[in-house]
Amino acid sequence: MSGYPEGLKRDEIPFAARIIAIADVYEALTADRPYHKATSPEQAVRTMASMPLDPMLLEIVKNNFQELEAILKKSEKRLKCY
Numbered sequence: 001m002s003g004y005p006e007g008l009k010r011d012e013i014p015f016a017a018r019i020i021a022i023a024d025v026y027e028a029l030t031a032d033r034p035y036h037k038a039t040s041p042e043q044a045v046r047t048m049a050s051m052p053l054d055p056m057l058l059e060i061v062k063n064n065f066q067e068l069e070a071i072l073k074k075s076e077k078r079l080k081c082y
Contacts, residue, residue, distance in 0.1 A: 010054075018054040022061060025051060041069055 029044035039047065045062055061068060 013054075018057055022048070022053050022057055025053065026061075041065070 025048055026041075026044055029039050029047055030041055032038045042065075045058075045065060048058060048061075
């Protein structure tokens with residue numbers, strides 16, 4: 001894992017930034033884009049395993065995938081209310 005803009009690596013990258021990186025990649029893979037169709041959540045997690053993301057955090061996502069999906073769906077419903 002390398003950091004931008006200061007060339008940070010692994011644990012040098014702030015913890016919050018590592019979490020946001022995983023969330024950003026997940027959203028990019030599971031959302032329809034003009035240049036590609038959305039992948040399934042399961043496929044997104046498999047794809048992310050080959051990316052330079054924090055392996056500890058990615059393991060947490062894998063182990064808690066169903067609970068995280070339920071939280072995401074619940075928060076999406078709330079956002080539609082606004």
